[in-house]
Amino acid sequence: MNILFLMKVFEVGGQEVVTSTLAQSFVSHGHSVTIVSFKQPNPLMLERLDKRIEVFTLDELCYSKENIEKFRSVLINKQINIVINQWGLPYIPAKVLNEAKKGLAIKTIAVYHNSPDSNARIKEVEIALLQTRNHLKRWMLQCKKFAFKQITSQSMRYVYNHSDLYMVLSPSFIDKFKDFTGIKHPNHLIVQTNPVTVDASDYIFSSEKKWKEIIYMGRIDYNQKRVYRVIDTWSVLEKQFPDWQLTVVGDGPERKKLEQQVKDLGLQHVSFEGFQSSIPYYERTSILILTSEYEGFPLVLAECMSFGVVPVVYGSYSAVYDIIKHKENGMIVQPQNGKFEVNEMAKRLAFVMENESKRNEMAQNAILTSKRDYSLESIYRSWEKVFDKLMQ
Incomplete structure (x- = not known):
């Protein structure tokens, strides 16, 4: 099977390490794996990657004709069967993906690597709320928090509705996803945890x-x-x-x-x-x-x-x-x-x-x-x- 991972960036981070680990496992089991990143990958990550895995870079994170055409070329040339969108929240990657795969028999999986009801932007506002007692500032921050939640919820719904499967990392996230997105019967929502990314197979406890x-x-x-x-x-x-x-x-x-x-x-x-x-x-x-x-x-x-x-x-x-x-x-x-x-x-x-x-x-x-x-x-x-x- 020909599998493609879609990334925002291939940097040194938890999501990228998981992607590398899974990609190398898929390759070792006979699959072909490609990685597409919207931003330039980190050279260190490329050095550590199995040489059988090819990495392509798009032109930054934007919805553009150039990105769609470049991405479509990879999908066709690599005869991709499944795309795993490792950035299952913003709508731009999902939109670029869906335009690029039009008319192609490609299935898509979106993965969200956090709790559905929380992210860094929302937390930043909550921290600011705790640090101010000014009524006007608090009202403005509450409005900002509401807006962030609405935007995040809408983006998550869009990605869910434009993917064949949507993955969360914990069974406890299913109800959070329902509440946050307002999707009461998410029929193609599934749970898939991440693997241990360090090898402990030879470890003996002492x-x-x-x-x-x-x-x-x-x-x-x-x-x-x-x-x-x-x-x-x-x-x-x-x-x-x-x-x-x-x-x-x-x-x-x-x-x-x-x-x-x-x-x-x-x-x-x-x-x-x-x-x-x-x-x-x-x-x-x-x-x-x-x-x-x-x-x-x-x-x-x-x-x-x-x-x-x-x-x-x-x-x-x-x-x-x-x-x-x-x-x-x-x-x-x-x-x-x-x-x-x-x-x-x-x-x-x-x-x-x-x-x-x-x-x-x-x-x-x-x-x-x-x-x-x-x-x-x-x-x-x-x-x-x-x-x-x-x-x-």
Whole structure:
């Protein structure tokens, strides 16, 4: 089968890593795979990509005759059967795609990689609302939030109505999709989770090799990840657990602020590592902390679990309840009156840190969960069923 992934950009990011992982799995199972990006791909991503996968670039994100003609040429020359639109919200990619494939026997799948009722633009307005008490500004921001939600909902409906299948990443997103879009009977809405994108097939769990370490792994930003909460939580724990350390792996716009926060709090056992290969950290660390305000389906959870890292996660998004069974393969910290509570997170972390036997039990359950539900092979088999259904 000839499969094409449609991307906004082929950058270094979670969506792109998932795309590369799936593309290489499809190729290894005998499919032909092409990637089309609206913007210039990152050279690093191209270097890592299987050489059998060809990448084409359009002329920026716009609805234009040139983009349609260039895209149509790829569809025809590569004899594409299925297009996977990895950007299942804006209408422009879907509109370009549908014009380009007119008269061609091509099926389309749109994938939305976040919770249907939330995105960065909406969250930015919500943050601004929390930070102002001016009545006029609040009214203007409320209008802006309403407008963003209406635009997002309309775009999502358009993409859904112009795709053969529309994918969300969690069963809990189905009702959110219905409520947000107003589509009460979405007959071609399906659930398909993402695979673990790091290879843990040869990993053997050993508690003796695990450090007394908590890691945060990911982008360092305010809008979504709220990593300052990780530092606040560690400030409660550091003196109580002097033989443990906190390691922050990743980078982003808030890193300098966080480093200053660590200095201001006088914390001694915090390390900022920048962007690094995740596997050495997964192999050695005991606990992962995640304090995001919202998420879609965070890859870091299933990935860390495949190496016996126990996730302790703020339960601010519905997909986390699909992945983690509280006190079985990780810990979920419930919002308190709808808000993140530092002491509650510290309490849950302390429980895992103090109880080595329970920590090891959860670690081994986490490995079983990740291998059963999120291994690349199991996710590939699920995609094969989707392809077969679509091409019937």
